[in-house]
Amino acid sequence: MKNNTTKNSGKSKQEKNLDPNGESQVVDGGELHQIVGGQHPALTTNLGVPISDNQNSLRANQRGPTLMEDFIFREKITHFDHERIPERIVHARGTGVHGFFELTESLQKYTTAKILTEVGEKTPVFTRLSTVAGGAGSIDTPRDVRGFAVKFYTKEGNWDLVGNNIPVFFIQDAIKFPDLIHAVKMEPDRAFPQAATAHDTFWDYISLTPESMHMVMWIMSDRTIPRSLGMIEGFGVHSFRLINASGKSTFVKFHWRPKLGLQSTIWDETVKISGADPDFHRRDMFDAISAGKFPEWEFAVQLFTQEEADRFPFDHLDATKLIPEELVPLKVIGRMVLNRWPNNFFAETEQVAYCVANVVPGIDFSNDPLLQGRLFSYQDTQLLRLGSPNFHQIPINTPKCAFTNQQRDGHMQMEQPTGRVAYEPNSLSENSPREMPVNGFHSAVITENGDKDRIRAESFADHYSQARQFYISQTAYEQAHIASALVFELSKVEHVHVRERIVGHLRHIEEDLAKRVAQGLALDKMPDAPVAARPVQVMAPSPALQIIGKMKDTLMGRSIGILITDGSDGAVIETLKKAAMDAGASVKIVAPKVGGAKLADGSIMNADGQLAGTPSVLFDAVAVILSDKGAKALSTESAAIDFVRDAFGHLKAIAADKGGQALLKTAKVGQDLGVMDANNKDAFITAAKTRQWEREKSVRTLA
Ligand code: HDE
Numbered sequence: 001m002k003n004n005t006t007k008n009s010g011k012s013k014q015e016k017n018l019d020p021n022g023e024s025q026v027v028d029g030g031e032l033h034q035i036v037g038g039q040h041p042a043l044t045t046n047l048g049v050p051i052s053d054n055q056n057s058l059r060a061n062q063r064g065p066t067l068m069e070d071f072i073f074r075e076k077i078t079h080f081d082h083e084r085i086p087e088r089i090v091h092a093r094g095t096g097v098h099g100f101f102e103l104t105e106s107l108q109k110y111t112t113a114k115i116l117t118e119v120g121e122k123t124p125v126f127t128r129l130s131t132v133a134g135g136a137g138s139i140d141t142p143r144d145v146r147g148f149a150v151k152f153y154t155k156e157g158n159w160d161l162v163g164n165n166i167p168v169f170f171i172q173d174a175i176k177f178p179d180l181i182h183a184v185k186m187e188p189d190r191a192f193p194q195a196a197t198a199h200d201t202f203w204d205y206i207s208l209t210p211e212s213m214h215m216v217m218w219i220m221s222d223r224t225i226p227r228s229l230g231m232i233e234g235f236g237v238h239s240f241r242l243i244n245a246s247g248k249s250t251f252v253k254f255h256w257r258p259k260l261g262l263q264s265t266i267w268d269e270t271v272k273i274s275g276a277d278p279d280f281h282r283r284d285m286f287d288a289i290s291a292g293k294f295p296e297w298e299f300a301v302q303l304f305t306q307e308e309a310d311r312f313p314f315d316h317l318d319a320t321k322l323i324p325e326e327l328v329p330l331k332v333i334g335r336m337v338l339n340r341w342p343n344n345f346f347a348e349t350e351q352v353a354y355c356v357a358n359v360v361p362g363i364d365f366s367n368d369p370l371l372q373g374r375l376f377s378y379q380d381t382q383l384l385r386l387g388s389p390n391f392h393q394i395p396i397n398t399p400k401c402a403f404t405n406q407q408r409d410g411h412m413q414m415e416q417p418t419g420r421v422a423y424e425p426n427s428l429s430e431n432s433p434r435e436m437p438v439n440g441f442h443s444a445v446i447t448e449n450g451d452k453d454r455i456r457a458e459s460f461a462d463h464y465s466q467a468r469q470f471y472i473s474q475t476a477y478e479q480a481h482i483a484s485a486l487v488f489e490l491s492k493v494e495h496v497h498v499r500e501r502i503v504g505h506l507r508h509i510e511e512d513l514a515k516r517v518a519q520g521l522a523l524d525k526m527p528d529a530p531v532a533a534r535p536v537q538v539m540a541p542s543p544a545l546q547i548i549g550k551m552k553d554t555l556m557g558r559s560i561g562i563l564i565t566d567g568s569d570g571a572v573i574e575t576l577k578k579a580a581m582d583a584g585a586s587v588k589i590v591a592p593k594v595g596g597a598k599l600a601d602g603s604i605m606n607a608d609g610q611l612a613g614t615p616s617v618l619f620d621a622v623a624v625i626l627s628d629k630g631a632k633a634l635s636t637e638s639a640a641i642d643f644v645r646d647a648f649g650h651l652k653a654i655a656a657d658k659g660g661q662a663l664l665k666t667a668k669v670g671q672d673l674g675v676m677d678a679n680n681k682d683a684f685i686t687a688a689k690t691r692q693w694e695r696e697k698s699v700r701t702l703a
Contacts, residue, residue, distance in 0.1 A: 045075050085350070086385050087136040090181055091147040093195075094130030095140075095229060095282045096349030097289060099338035101125050101152055101299065107333060110250045110303060111242035113362030115154040116333070124153045126352055126396060127338055129229045129281075133184050134195025136350075139274045140281035141265070142195035143224045143485070148234030148256060149354045150336065153400040160358040161254055162378070166223055167235035167322040170212045172460050174373020180205065198492035207501035210463040210530065213509060214320050217470040220485040221478060222264035222547055227620075228284045230295035230557050231263040238371040239316045241364040241444050242303075249444040251304050251316065251366065253323060255330055259296040261552025266691070267485065268700070269650040272617040280618070288557065289341045291586065295557070299334040313537055314466065315459035319370040321466055325544045348396045353382040361441045388412045404433045461533040464508040469539040471510050475548050477693045483513055483703035487520030500527035508532050520703035553689055556584035560688060561619035563590045563611065563643055565630025565659075570599040572657055572678050576623050579681040580688070590614045592637070600627065612639045616647040621688035625678055626659030635666040644669050649699045653687035655680070670698060 042050045051072055058070035066073065088094075100122040107116040115123055130147035131138065146165040151158055170180050183205035186192050193199050197219065206212050218224075226232045234256030241249040265273065273280050288295060302323055304316075314321040342348035355378040356371065365371055382391050388411035391397055408422050421429040471479065486506070490499045499521055506514035507529035518526055543549050560580040562573055577587045591597045591607035599605050608614070616622050624644060626634065634640035640663060647654050648669045656664055657678040664675070674692035676683045696702065 045072055046079070083346075085387070088130075088385065089381065090132050091130040091149075092136040093134050093138050093140070094128045094147065094349060095285050096126060096128040096342055096345075096352060097285060097295075097338040098340035098342065098348075099125050099127060099294070099336055101150075101334055101336045103334040105331070105333040107242065107301070107303075108244075110244055110252070111362040112245050113154070113159075113242070113360050114156055115152055115159060115360065116242070116362065123155075124400060125336060125338075126151045126153075126348065127336070128349060128352055128354070129232070129285075131195060133197070138195040139278040141225065141270050141274045141278075143197060143219070143267070143270070143489075144195060145219060145224060146226065146229070146232050148232065150234075150256075151352065151354060151358075151397075154360050155401050156360040157401060157403070158358050158397075158399050159360045159363065160354045160356065161236050162354045162356050162374075163234050163236045163254065163256075165226070165232040165234055166215065166218045167233075167237060167253075167255075168214050168218065168466070169237055169319040169370060170206075170215045171209065171370065172211050172318055172320055172456065173369045174377070176209075177373065177377075180209075198489040200493050200495055200498060203490060203493045203502060204495065204498045207498050207505070210505060210533070211320050211460070213463050213505050214467040214470065216505075217467045217482065217509065220482045220489070221470075221474070222267075222481050225265045225267060225270045226281075227263040227265050228260075228288075228557060229281045230260050230285065230288060231258050233257055233262060234297065235322075237319055238368040239309075239366040240359075240371075241366055243362055243364055243442065243444050247442070247445065249364065249446075251306070251309060253302040253316075253328075255300040255302070256336065257298040257300060257330075257332075259298065259335075259552075260557040261554065262547045262550040264547050266650045267481070267488065269617050269646070272615065272646065276613075276615050276617055285338075286341060287586070289339065293557065293584075293586075294337050294339040296335060296337045298332045299336060300330040300332045302328040302330055304328050313539070314462060315457060317366055317368045317457070318460045319368055320460075320463070324469070324539075324542045326540065326542055347394075351386060351391075351394050352396045353378075353386060353391050353394075355379050355382065359441075361439065364444045390414065406433070462537065463534070464505075464532060465534075465537040465539055467509045468536055469542060470545050471513060473541040473543060473545040475546055475693075477696065478546060478548060479513070480696075480702040483516040483520065486513075486517045487703045490517070490521055499523070501530070503527050504529045508536055516703045548693070551690060554584055555580060555620070555685065555689055558585045558620040558688070559618065560585045560587045560621050560623065561590050561609075561614065561616055562587065562623045562625060563640070563660075564597050564599075564605060564607075565592060565626050565634065566598045567600050567627025567630050568597060568605070568625045568659070569627075569657060570601055570603060570605060573599075573605065573623075573625050576625070576655060576678065576681055576684065579685050583685050583689075585620070585688070588614070588619070590643075592634070592640075597630075611637070611643065615639070616643045616652070617650065619647075619652070621653040621655075621684070622647045623655040623678060623684070624660030624663055625657050626663060628659055628662070631659035631662035631666075634663055641667040648675070648695070651691035651693060651695050651699075653684055653692065655684040670695075672698075 043054055044050050057073040058067045060067055102122050103119050106119050128149045131142060131144040132147060133144055134142055148165055149162045151160050183201045184197055186194055187199060187201050206216060236254030239251045239253055242252050243249045277283060309316050316323060356374040357379060390410050390412050393414045406422050406424050419429055421432050426432060490502060493499050500523065503514050503518050504527040506517055562576060564573060580587050588608040589605060590609045590611055592611050594607050594610040596604050596606040644664050644667045654675045655678045660678060672692065672695055674687050674695060
């Protein structure tokens with residue numbers, strides 16, 4: 001058929017066939033191919049058929065319909081249509097990194113597990129840090145618990161320690177989990193809010209679930225708005241058991257402690273980070289790994305016997321309780337370093353399948369009813385997500401030790417077992433796998449008795465004592481943040497009776513907290529406290545529960561932003577930059593234009609970020625080094641005004657030269673010890689390592 005359009009914009013077949021290894025730039029039917037040398041393999045179908053044209057589907061004629069016959073098109077689109085697997089129902093948003101675990105102290109007295117007894121041995125790990133409530137594409141920085149899941153590829157099989165950055169949980173029995181998650185997720189009729197607890201269904205459920213009150217204190221604290229993934233603690237939460245060579249078992253709780261110390265953001269800062277960089281934590285981790293600044297955690301255990309547990313003023317099998325460090329001290333036994341970014345997000349981070357039931361000989365479970373339920377849930381969830389009982393054959397899930405058994409076949413089987421024997425016991429095969437009565441996995445031998453029933457132990461009934469202990473252990477600044485977070489969240493709740501019911505619970509925790517929240521909500525009278533199943537016990541404050549007390553005197557893992565303009569003083573910038581980098585920080589230059597600025601001496605300083613897209617919320621402290629002319633130009637630039645105003649409002653150190661001071665004045669930014677002259681680099685570095693907590697009362701009204 002004749003037609004007046006020409007194929008490929010008039011190019012001949014020869015012109016379309018590019019030399020894949022040449023250096024050329026060719027327009028092909030509108031597409032731009034930039035080939036920069038190298039040996040490019042042929043593009044093929046999944047079955048190895050070379051593809052001649054990856055831009056045009058097979059058409060009946062130049063402007064006619066596409067033909068079903070086009071197997072290349074169909075294969076490509078079918079594969080694309082199937083690219084997604086169900087995202088995790090919880091913890092969908094996560095960042096995974098490879099690394100290693102190194103044991104520094106043997107637990108041989110307590111366990112046979114090689115991973116906990118072979119000092120100096122480096123075991124590969126894959127660690128995935130996540131938020132809980134949001135979907136896979138949600139922001140990194142909502143107020144939320146962080147998941148802390150570690151897969152240890154040990155010599156005796158994979159051990160998955162699937163924990164959180166908070167040592168307790170909302171509920172005591174796994175059967176409640178779907179209700180809790182339905183309450184926190186987007187409300188089903190309107191499909192919002194995404195990744196947020198600040199809505200009616202969450203607080204309605206919580207207000208009817210007194211056992212959640214301890215967890216509520218933790219989630220309303222700044223633990224749920226961490227500064228970076230390298231600055232969170234990790235907890236196995238439940239009690240587990242270790243079993244030694246003579247079969248004796250000891251209870252254990254697992255802890256991860258970040259080498260960078262604990263640090264959180266300010267709520268207003270978190271909200272703004274979410275807009276400025278929805279991938280804030282993932283990017284920060286990627287940058288740290290790329291720069292060779294590998295995040296590291298200490299691994300610690302709390303060990304205790306049944307007899308000791310019997311004397312605790314709470315039940316350690318109740319996941320809403322922690323064991324204060326003052327009661328059972330932490331013993332550091334190893335470290336984990338994360339040092340390798342995955343090659344491919346989907347293949348590794350998305351397909352990694354953590355299962356709480358994955359333990360190795362020498363490690364066993366306790367009777368915590370939450371843990372018991374989790375032992376079922378994770379395997380089941382992986383079967384749905386990964387679609388096959390052979391998901392252990394996906395490389396990220398495959399043990400690094402030998403494994404063999406008589407399980408066969410199934411969807412996506414990758415192995416090709418030989419021989420006629422696929423059962424055990426057998427007498428036909430000389431080399432088929434056999435049980436290992438001595439070294440194989442053994443459960444702890446425990447005597448169980450009592451009535452079978454749907455029942456909660458009496459010892460689980462104290463819901464307020466540890467909530468109170470957490471609150472009274474905090475610094476005054478942190479208490480104000482908890483009260484303000486409660487006011488913020490409950491102000492988003494439309495139902496007044498739900499707000500009131502929560503304040504009623506708070507009265508059992510601390511009357512002053514309840515008063516502050518009631519005032520923040522403008523309740524006309526103090527709601528009654530619900531009947532408590534058990535009286536609140538007096539527990540001594542535990543400073544280990546603070547964040548501020550656990551900040552470290554370092555700029556490692558922190559970032560400093562320096563705002564410059566044309567005419568800025570290069571020497572001052574360089575001095576500050578060097579001091580910050582020497583203290584371990586990364587430094588970014590921010591300028592009105594991304595191409596950089598022409599400094600006073602005529603040289604060009606490149607910018608790492610354009611002012612409009614690089615607000616100060618992305619930094620831990622800022623310096624403002626401006627020429628007089630630059631300061632004047634920025635005085636009508638709201639991004640510059642916000643830059644300094646937010647830095648001040650988020651309690652950050654600010655170093656400013658004369659031009660910088662002029663901008664601070666225009667922005668009506670106050671002066672305090674955290675605002676200093678740019679020449680005072682030592683004071684700036686010291687102030688940058690912390691937040692100016694005293695400033696807070698001058699910049700916002702806290703509850
Ligand atoms: Fe999970 N949880 N969970 N959870 N959880 C999942 O498994 C579940 C709980 C935690 O990075 C799911 O693979 C039940 C406590 C982390 O891939 C699912 C209960 C703690 C991750 C599941 C709990 C956690 C999950 C969803 C109540 C801290 C992410 C996707 C008994 C100790 C792991 C998946 C990753 C993921 C079930 C409670 C931590 C549905 C039934 C307590 C870090 O199986």
